[in-house]
Amino acid sequence: MPEITYREAIRDAMVTEMRSDNSVFLIGEDIGAYGGAFGVSAGMLDEFGPERVLETPISELAIVGAATGAAMVGMKPIAEMMFMDFILLALEPLINQAAKARYMFGGKATVPMVVRMTGGSGTGAAAQHSQSLESMLMAVPGIKVVAPSDAYDAKGLLISAIRDPNPVCFVEHKLLYKTKGEVPEGEYSIPLGVAEVKREGTDLTVVASGIMVSKSLAVAEKLAAEGISVEVIDPRTLRPLDTATINESVKKTGKLLVVHEATKTGGWAGEVMASVCESDAFDYLDAPMRRLAGKDCPIPYNRHLEAAAIPQEDDIEAEIRAIVNNTY
Amino acid sequence: MVDWKKEEYDNFQTIDARQKGEELGLSDERMIEMYRIMLRIRLFEEMADKLYALGKVHGTMHLSAGQEGVAVGAGFAINRNDYMLNHHRGHGHFIASGADLAKMMAEFLGKDTGYCRGRGGSMHIADVTANNLGANGIVGGSLQLAAGVGIAIKQRKTDQLVLTLFGDGAANEGIFHESLNMAGIWDLPIFYLCENNQYGMSANVNRVSAKTPFRARAAAYDIPYALVDGNDVLAMYEFSKKAVESIRSGNGPYFIEATTYRYFGHSKSDRNLYRTKDEIEYWKTVEDPIDRMEGLLLQADILDIDVVKQIHEETVKEIDEAVKFAEESPEPDIKDVKEWVYA
Numbered sequence: 072m073p074e075i076t077y078r079e080a081i082r083d084a085m086v087t088e089m090r091s092d093n094s095v096f097l098i099g100e101d102i103g104a105y106g107g108a109f110g111v112s113a114g115m116l117d118e119f120g121p122e123r124v125l126e127t128p129i130s131e132l133a134i135v136g137a138a139t140g141a142a143m144v145g146m147k148p149i150a151e152m153m154f155m156d157f158i159l160l161a162l163e164p165l166i167n168q169a170a171k172a173r174y175m176f177g178g179k180a181t182v183p184m185v186v187r188m189t190g191g192s193g194t195g196a197a198a199q200h201s202q203s204l205e206s207m208l209m210a211v212p213g214i215k216v217v218a219p220s221d222a223y224d225a226k227g228l229l230i231s232a233i234r235d236p237n238p239v240c241f242v243e244h245k246l247l248y249k250t251k252g253e254v255p256e257g258e259y260s261i262p263l264g265v266a267e268v269k270r271e272g273t274d275l276t277v278v279a280s281g282i283m284v285s286k287s288l289a290v291a292e293k294l295a296a297e298g299i300s301v302e303v304i305d306p307r308t309l310r311p312l313d314t315a316t317i318n319e320s321v322k323k324t325g326k327l328l329v330v331h332e333a334t335k336t337g338g339w340a341g342e343v344m345a346s347v348c349e350s351d352a353f354d355y356l357d358a359p360m361r362r363l364a365g366k367d368c369p370i371p372y373n374r375h376l377e378a379a380a381i382p383q384e385d386d387i388e389a390e391i392r393a394i395v396n397n398t399y
Numbered sequence: 400m401v402d403w404k405k406e407e408y409d410n411f412q413t414i415d416a417r418q419k420g421e422e423l424g425l426s427d428e429r430m431i432e433m434y435r436i437m438l439r440i441r442l443f444e445e446m447a448d449k450l451y452a453l454g455k456v457h458g459t460m461h462l463s464a465g466q467e468g469v470a471v472g473a474g475f476a477i478n479r480n481d482y483m484l485n486h487h488r489g490h491g492h493f494i495a496s497g498a499d500l501a502k503m504m505a506e507f508l509g510k511d512t513g514y515c516r517g518r519g520g521s522m523h524i525a526d527v528t529a530n531n532l533g534a535n536g537i538v539g540g541s542l543q544l545a546a547g548v549g550i551a552i553k554q555r556k557t558d559q560l561v562l563t564l565f566g567d568g569a570a571n572e573g574i575f576h577e578s579l580n581m582a583g584i585w586d587l588p589i590f591y592l593c594e595n596n597q598y599g600m601s602a603n604v605n606r607v608s609a610k611t612p613f614r615a616r617a618a619a620y621d622i623p624y625a626l627v628d629g630n631d632v633l634a635m636y637e638f639s640k641k642a643v644e645s646i647r648s649g650n651g652p653y654f655i656e657a658t659t660y661r662y663f664g665h666s667k668s669d670r671n672l673y674r675t676k677d678e679i680e681y682w683k684t685v686e687d688p689i690d691r692m693e694g695l696l697l698q699a700d701i702l703d704i705d706v707v708k709q710i711h712e713e714t715v716k717e718i719d720e721a722v723k724f725a726e727e728s729p730e731p732d733i734k735d736v737k738e739w740v741y742a
Contacts, residue, residue: 122553125550128577128581128584132543132573133543133574133580133581137543137544137550138547140546140549141548141551143544144547163537163574167537167540168535168537168540168544172533173740173742174739175519176515176527176533177515177517177518177519178739179526180527212740213740236742237741237742
């Protein structure tokens with residue numbers, strides 16, 4: 072299988088769907104000749120032309136609004152938010168229009184659109200270009216939230232998201248764009264709402280998403296040498312959340328750590344823990360469930376402060392040791 | 400009240416219905432139909448108001464009585480396969496586009512037989528299968544979606560357009576500018592129809608808009624514009640037709656600002672503290688779109704009093720039937736409360 076980057080995998084998914092379905096188009100800022108702020112759509116203008124790689128003015132509200140309108144009449148738009156932070160300018164069409172049209176109109180409307188957005192910190196872009204807002208988005212009924220952690224998942228999940236008849240927020244982590252993985256050519260899809268056990272283990276379950284998956288896997292590898300067996304689960308889709316896979320794992324390991332970059336208060340770790348509490352997995356817990364999340368502050372500019380604001384491998388390792396050794 | 404003068408209007412006031420009808424290619428029957436639909440809207444809304452007073456309508460509603468000339472003038476100028484994006488005061492536009500009164504009334508009463516199976520209510524009536532993309536509870540909601548519908552039409556290369564209705568209040572939302580700019584740069588087939596009823600809730604349009612009428616705002620985005628007396632239904636039709644022809648010729652968007660007036664308050668909580676009785680009375684007695692059309696049709700011998708009476712009776716009857724259907728319809732099943740969140 073060829074090895075390509077996460078960035079190329081996302082492009083591959085869009086190109087695959089645009090070749091096979093004329094109703095799919097890309098709309099966003101600087102996605103044409105520039106190729107998108109992160110180069111995701113590089114070359115697509117040449118293949119599909121300016122009608123289907125529709126470069127917009129800087130009008131996030133109108134971009135997501137237009138995607139919603141087009142989807143309501145049967146197109147399958149992919150809107151790109153250059154930075155996830157900018158979706159805040161467009162929450163109105165996303166939450167008040169796209170998420171509600173089907174319900175509000177008695178099941179008659181469908182809104183098959185994808186809003187791709189680049190989230191996460193680590194580039195020194197500071198507070199307004201580094202946020203992880205997925206917890207906030209997944210609180211809204213009517214939209215789905217997907218956050219791939221590697222190239223293979225990115226392509227398969229994006230193909231599913233484009234084909235899905237609902238509005239899907241597709242969260243791409245900017246530090247993952249350059250990471251490589253084996254990705255099949257041609258089309259394949261990964262169903263939304265299905266978690267993946269990225270590494271099997273027996274002593275503790277880590278649920279992590281986005282960039283935190285590779286960090287957790289690295290820690291799991293290190294701890295395995297000491298005989299601590301960590302299971303790592305990537306929900307891949309945050310809404311709908313595959314609680315069954317998580318609960319089954321907790322029943323096996325009896326311990327849970329949730330790791331995410333999104334800020335702690337109101338973060339989706341709480342949702343994962345609540346689902347364990349509400350299920351029979353609760354009976355299997357033999358330690359308090361813990362979470363490691365972005366600190367409750369904006370992302371700072373300074374390199375060291377920025378790193379300190381979100382979970383790092385050392386933090387994950389320390390937390391796992393604390394849970395396993397009862398020293399939290 | 401609006402402070403722009405008659406000479407600022409792009410239309411000439413209709414004084415001879417027969418002559419105007421000939422100019423516009425409107426048969427007598429068609430003009431009578433315009434009158435009938437305006438009356439249907441008025442009586443339908445008066446009935447809705449009555450049902451609300453009786454406690455039969457659960458939520459609020461935004462009545463458009465007084466604005467029927469805009470709904471019918473524009474509604475008759477577009478095709479049934481054109482798209483429509485509506486604002487929150489949208490009953491008239493739906494009725495003008497051929498909506499089923501029974502399904503509308505059932506929706507007001509929250510019944511399972513309503514257009515939205517009781518999930519939307521007055522503010523969210525839609526019939527997506529009929530290209531009726533919904534009333535909208537968010538001021539400027541129609542403007543958010545318009546460019547996307549325009550893009551879809553362009554990509555599919557059909558000769559459709561999207562009638563995008565919004566009020567004077569929405570013209571001060573940011574999306575107004577984003578939408579007009581997008582439509583301007585891509586020549587999207589959007590018929591922007593600003594229904595200027597002079598008040599955004601209680602805010603007079605002149606108090607909250609730096610410059611009125613909005614002619615300069617359309618010009619800013621290189622979009623052709625006309626200021627039209629919205630209570631002159633034949634003038635509304637004439638200019639809507641111009642707009643539609645221009646859009647279908649591939650010239651991109653068109654903007655009509657139609658001056659009109661709402662008789663009821665903004666919503667059901669409104670006690671009309673921000674306008675005078677005299678002002679309301681002036682519009683009801685001098686400018687009423689239905690009375691004006693009735694006068695024109697009587698004067699031109701297109702209608703006579705007996706036919707007017709007959710149309711009234713038929714309209715009352717169809718509305719009574721709609722109410723009967725709505726009242727006899729079942730409520731939605733509580734177990735379906737989470738149905739249709741996702742497709």
